[in-house]
Amino acid sequence: MPHPETWLRVTPAGLWCEPGGFFIDPLRAVDRAVITHAHSDHARPGHRAVLASAETIALLRTRLGAGAFGTTMALGWGERLRLDEVTLWLEPAGHVLGAAQVALQWRGSRVVVSGDYKRVADPTARGFVPVACDVFVTEATFALPVFRHPPPAQEIARLLDSVALFPGRSHVVGCYALGKCQRLIALLRAAGWDRPIWLHGAHVALCETYAALGVPLGDLRPATQAAASDLAGAIVLAPPSAIADRWARRLADPVVCAASGWMRVRGRARQGGVELPLVISDHADWDELNATLDEVGAPEVWVTHGREEALIHAAGKRGITGRALRLLGYGDEDAAAA
Amino acid sequence: MIAFAALLERLAFTPGRHAKIALLRRYFATAADPDRGIGLAALTGELRFTAARPGLIRDLLAARTDPELFALSYDYVGDLAETAALMWPAAPGAAAPPGLAAVVAALIATPKAELPAMLAGWLDASDASVRLALLKLITGGLRVGVSARLAKLALAERAEGRVSADAIEEVWHGLAPPYTALFAWVEGRGARPDPAGAPVFRPPMLAHPIAPADLAALDPAAFRAEWKWDGIRVQLVATAGARRLYSRGAEDISVGFPEIVAAMDFVGVLDGELLVVRDGVVAPFADLQLRLNRRTAGARLLRDHPAFVRLYDILFDGSEDLRALSFDARRARLEAWSARLRPARMDLSPMIGFATLAELAALRDGARAAAIEGLMLKRGDAPYLPGRPRGLWWKWKRDPLTIDAVLMYAQRGHGKRSSFYSDYTFGLWRGAELVPVGKACSGFTDQELVFLDRWVRNHTVARFGPVREVDKALVLEVAFDAAQPSARHKSGVALRFPRIARLRPDKPADAADRLETLMASITPRG
Incomplete structure (x- = not known):
C-alpha cells in the first residue's frame, strides 16, 4: 500500500493529487480543482474544471458569477467517482451549507481532506460524517485549549x-x-x-x-x-x-x-x-478537533493551517503522527469567517 | 455567582455610561441579598482582600494541563487569569460554587493551606465566565470601569425617584457590605440607614466654566473671587472616632496621605485643594500625580513631595451643618475656625479683592504661576449645594497656551465614536524629526470630527492594530493649560489638558512649531 505522501503532495498551487490529476482547494487557477466549500480562501476563481457539492456550486455562482470557472460538476453525497486512477467521494463537513470532506482512495490507501469543519449541530449545514482513513487532513484554526465554544x-x-x-x-x-x-x-x-x-x-x-x-x-x-x-x-x-x-x-x-x-x-x-x-464558530474547537482525530482513527494527521503546533503536540502524545502542511493562503479570512 | 460573572463580562466590554448604569440597575433588581451587596462592594473596591497571588493560579493550572499547551495558550491570550479561565479542564460532577456572598465569605475564612483545593473545586464546576470572575475576585482586580459614583447612580435609578445618588453618597461611607439596609431604603422597604458618627462623604458643590455671556452679565458686587489651584479637590472629614480624606469622586485616599490625616485634629468637614507644597511654594501637578499614583507613600516620597491642603470652604464645624449658610457666612466661620485651630499642613485660599470685572480680568491674565489655573467666582449669598447648580459658582480658567502641532497617529474612539478616528497623537519638530508630545480627543466640533476622520482614512501610511499612522501633513492648533517637564515622555514634556483648538489645513507641516518653543514655555514653579 503506497504511503499517501507518495501520491498527495503540497505544491505552490496547493494540495496536488498526482494519480488523480487534480488539486484540492488550490490557491491559484488550475486545470482541475476539487473544492471543499465556497469560502473565498478555499474557492478561488479561474479553474478550468471544478468538482464540488451541488450546494457549493450554487453558492460559488452567487459569489463569483457564472463565468468564474470553465466547467462545473456537482457530485452527490457519498457518490463514488473515478478520476484517472483515484476513487473520490464527498462526505459532509458541517462547516457551512455544501461544505464537504473529500475522501480519496488509491491502491488501497485512503486520505480524507476535511477542508474546514465543525462537529456541533448546525441547522444550515449537513452534519460532519467521520470517515476512517490512513491520513486525515485537518484544519487547526482553533487548535488551542483556550478555544472551547459554548453551546x-x-x-x-x-x-x-x-x-x-x-x-x-x-x-x-x-x-x-x-x-x-x-x-x-x-x-x-x-x-x-x-x-x-x-x-x-x-x-x-x-x-x-x-x-x-x-x-x-x-x-x-x-x-x-x-x-x-x-x-x-x-x-x-x-x-x-x-x-x-x-x-x-x-x-x-x-x-x-x-x-x-x-x-x-x-x-x-x-x-x-x-x-x-x-462565541459562535463554524470551525471545530479544541475538544472537537481532538475528538475527531480519535474518531477517524488515522495513524497520521496532516494540518493545513492554523495553530498546528498545539494540535500536533497533543496528537503526538496519543501516538498520532502529525505533520504541518503550512498551506499559506488558507485562513486569510479567519478573523471574519471563523 | 453566574449572574455576577455575566455582569462583569458585559461591563468589561461596555464603554457607555448609560449602558453600564442599565446593566448595574438590572443586576441590583434581579440579584438577591446578600449577593448583590457583595457584588456592589466588589465593583466599588470596598472589598479589600487578596486571597491569592497569581502564583497560585499558575500552580493549580500546571497540575492540570500540559506545560507546552499551557505555554502556547498563555502566549496567545497574554493574561494569566484569562488563560486559566479559558483552558481549565471542566470536571463533571464537581460541586458548583455557592452564591457570591458565600464565595467571598469562604475566601476570607478559609485557611491559606486549604484555599487551593477549595478554589480548584469551584473552577472544576464552572464555565469560563464564572472561572474568570472567581480568579479576578481572588487576585483583586475586577477592572470593569465602574466607579463608586456610577454604582450609586444605578442605585438611584433603582430607587425610581425615592432616593437620589447624592443622598446615597451621604450615607455610603457609614455603611458596610452587604448593604442590606441600603437596598431596603432604595427599594422603599426601609428607612434611611443612619450613618451615625461615621465619617461620610458629602456630595461637593461644583462650578461651571464661565462663558463670555455669563461673564458680561455678572454682578461684581455679588461675587467673591479666589485663585483656582491646580491640584485635586478633596474633602476632609473628621469625626470623634475617624478621619478620612476623600477625592471629589468620593474615593477614600486617606492611606496615601498620612501626613494630612495626622493633621486633621478636629471634628468637622472641610473642602479644599490637595497640593504638593515645598517651602510655601506649590509644586507642579506632576509632583502631586506621583503621590496619587501610589496607594501608600514611602518615607522618601513623604519627605520630597509633602502634601498640603489649601482650604476654601467649611461644611460642618463640629457636628453643626453649615451648608445652608451663605458663602460669606461660611467663609467667616472658616476664618474663625482656622484662627482657632491653626491646623498644620493647611492654610486658607486667600480671597482676592476686586471692584470691577476689568480688574478681575487683569488679575487673571497676570497670573502665570503653574499652580494657578485661573479664577473661581462664587456668589456671596449662595448656600453649599450638591452638584453643579447654575449661576452660583463659576470657574474662569486662564486663556490656554497653544502650539501648532502635526498630526502623527489616530485611533478610533469608543462607544458613539467607535466608527470615527477621534483620538489624535500630535508632534513637534526636533531637528528634522517629529516627536510626539501629546494626545487629544476633544475640542473639535462635529463637522471637524467628520473632516478629521475622512482625512485620517485618506492619508493612512501604516496600521498598528487600531492605530493608524498618517502622512505628516496636517497641522492642528492644540490648546493646553500648562506644559510641565516629564521624564516619562520621549519629548521630555507633558501637557495639561491638551485639546484641539483649530484645524490648520492651510498651514504646511514644516511650519508647525518646534519642540524647543514648547520647552521654553514650560511654566516656572510657584
Missing part, C-alpha cells in the same frame, strides 16, 4: 437578553456573509425571534441562495432601506469590517456585537471595538 443557543440567548435590556438600540452583529450569517438567522428563528432581520447589502444575495437551496430564513430586509425607527430594537447583520465603521452610523445607537470563535479571547474582542462578543 450556540446560549450565545443567542445572551444576544436576545441584550436586545431586551436595550430596547431602543439596534444590535449590529458582525458575521461573515457566507455561512455564519445564515446560521445566526436560523439560530435566532429557533430561539423564537420572528421579527424581520436586517441585512447589510453584502449578505443579501447569499441569503437568497440559501433560501433557494431549501434553508428557510424568514423575513429578511435590507438595512439600507430601513427607516431609522425600524432599526431601534432591531437585529442587523453585517460583515465584521462594517460593524464599527462608517456604514454602522445609520443605526440607532448600536450595540456592536460580533459572532466568531475568536470572541472567546477578550483581547480579540476589544481590538474590534466589540461590545457584545458572541
Whole structure:
C-alpha cells in the first residue's frame, strides 16, 4: 500500500493529487480543482474544471458569477467517482451549507481532506460524517485549549437578553456573509425571534441562495432601506469590517456585537471595538478537533493551517503522527469567517 | 455567582455610561441579598482582600494541563487569569460554587493551606465566565470601569425617584457590605440607614466654566473671587472616632496621605485643594500625580513631595451643618475656625479683592504661576449645594497656551465614536524629526470630527492594530493649560489638558512649531 505522501503532495498551487490529476482547494487557477466549500480562501476563481457539492456550486455562482470557472460538476453525497486512477467521494463537513470532506482512495490507501469543519449541530449545514482513513487532513484554526465554544443557543440567548435590556438600540452583529450569517438567522428563528432581520447589502444575495437551496430564513430586509425607527430594537447583520465603521452610523445607537470563535479571547474582542462578543464558530474547537482525530482513527494527521503546533503536540502524545502542511493562503479570512 | 460573572463580562466590554448604569440597575433588581451587596462592594473596591497571588493560579493550572499547551495558550491570550479561565479542564460532577456572598465569605475564612483545593473545586464546576470572575475576585482586580459614583447612580435609578445618588453618597461611607439596609431604603422597604458618627462623604458643590455671556452679565458686587489651584479637590472629614480624606469622586485616599490625616485634629468637614507644597511654594501637578499614583507613600516620597491642603470652604464645624449658610457666612466661620485651630499642613485660599470685572480680568491674565489655573467666582449669598447648580459658582480658567502641532497617529474612539478616528497623537519638530508630545480627543466640533476622520482614512501610511499612522501633513492648533517637564515622555514634556483648538489645513507641516518653543514655555514653579 503506497504511503499517501507518495501520491498527495503540497505544491505552490496547493494540495496536488498526482494519480488523480487534480488539486484540492488550490490557491491559484488550475486545470482541475476539487473544492471543499465556497469560502473565498478555499474557492478561488479561474479553474478550468471544478468538482464540488451541488450546494457549493450554487453558492460559488452567487459569489463569483457564472463565468468564474470553465466547467462545473456537482457530485452527490457519498457518490463514488473515478478520476484517472483515484476513487473520490464527498462526505459532509458541517462547516457551512455544501461544505464537504473529500475522501480519496488509491491502491488501497485512503486520505480524507476535511477542508474546514465543525462537529456541533448546525441547522444550515449537513452534519460532519467521520470517515476512517490512513491520513486525515485537518484544519487547526482553533487548535488551542483556550478555544472551547459554548453551546450556540446560549450565545443567542445572551444576544436576545441584550436586545431586551436595550430596547431602543439596534444590535449590529458582525458575521461573515457566507455561512455564519445564515446560521445566526436560523439560530435566532429557533430561539423564537420572528421579527424581520436586517441585512447589510453584502449578505443579501447569499441569503437568497440559501433560501433557494431549501434553508428557510424568514423575513429578511435590507438595512439600507430601513427607516431609522425600524432599526431601534432591531437585529442587523453585517460583515465584521462594517460593524464599527462608517456604514454602522445609520443605526440607532448600536450595540456592536460580533459572532466568531475568536470572541472567546477578550483581547480579540476589544481590538474590534466589540461590545457584545458572541462565541459562535463554524470551525471545530479544541475538544472537537481532538475528538475527531480519535474518531477517524488515522495513524497520521496532516494540518493545513492554523495553530498546528498545539494540535500536533497533543496528537503526538496519543501516538498520532502529525505533520504541518503550512498551506499559506488558507485562513486569510479567519478573523471574519471563523 | 453566574449572574455576577455575566455582569462583569458585559461591563468589561461596555464603554457607555448609560449602558453600564442599565446593566448595574438590572443586576441590583434581579440579584438577591446578600449577593448583590457583595457584588456592589466588589465593583466599588470596598472589598479589600487578596486571597491569592497569581502564583497560585499558575500552580493549580500546571497540575492540570500540559506545560507546552499551557505555554502556547498563555502566549496567545497574554493574561494569566484569562488563560486559566479559558483552558481549565471542566470536571463533571464537581460541586458548583455557592452564591457570591458565600464565595467571598469562604475566601476570607478559609485557611491559606486549604484555599487551593477549595478554589480548584469551584473552577472544576464552572464555565469560563464564572472561572474568570472567581480568579479576578481572588487576585483583586475586577477592572470593569465602574466607579463608586456610577454604582450609586444605578442605585438611584433603582430607587425610581425615592432616593437620589447624592443622598446615597451621604450615607455610603457609614455603611458596610452587604448593604442590606441600603437596598431596603432604595427599594422603599426601609428607612434611611443612619450613618451615625461615621465619617461620610458629602456630595461637593461644583462650578461651571464661565462663558463670555455669563461673564458680561455678572454682578461684581455679588461675587467673591479666589485663585483656582491646580491640584485635586478633596474633602476632609473628621469625626470623634475617624478621619478620612476623600477625592471629589468620593474615593477614600486617606492611606496615601498620612501626613494630612495626622493633621486633621478636629471634628468637622472641610473642602479644599490637595497640593504638593515645598517651602510655601506649590509644586507642579506632576509632583502631586506621583503621590496619587501610589496607594501608600514611602518615607522618601513623604519627605520630597509633602502634601498640603489649601482650604476654601467649611461644611460642618463640629457636628453643626453649615451648608445652608451663605458663602460669606461660611467663609467667616472658616476664618474663625482656622484662627482657632491653626491646623498644620493647611492654610486658607486667600480671597482676592476686586471692584470691577476689568480688574478681575487683569488679575487673571497676570497670573502665570503653574499652580494657578485661573479664577473661581462664587456668589456671596449662595448656600453649599450638591452638584453643579447654575449661576452660583463659576470657574474662569486662564486663556490656554497653544502650539501648532502635526498630526502623527489616530485611533478610533469608543462607544458613539467607535466608527470615527477621534483620538489624535500630535508632534513637534526636533531637528528634522517629529516627536510626539501629546494626545487629544476633544475640542473639535462635529463637522471637524467628520473632516478629521475622512482625512485620517485618506492619508493612512501604516496600521498598528487600531492605530493608524498618517502622512505628516496636517497641522492642528492644540490648546493646553500648562506644559510641565516629564521624564516619562520621549519629548521630555507633558501637557495639561491638551485639546484641539483649530484645524490648520492651510498651514504646511514644516511650519508647525518646534519642540524647543514648547520647552521654553514650560511654566516656572510657584
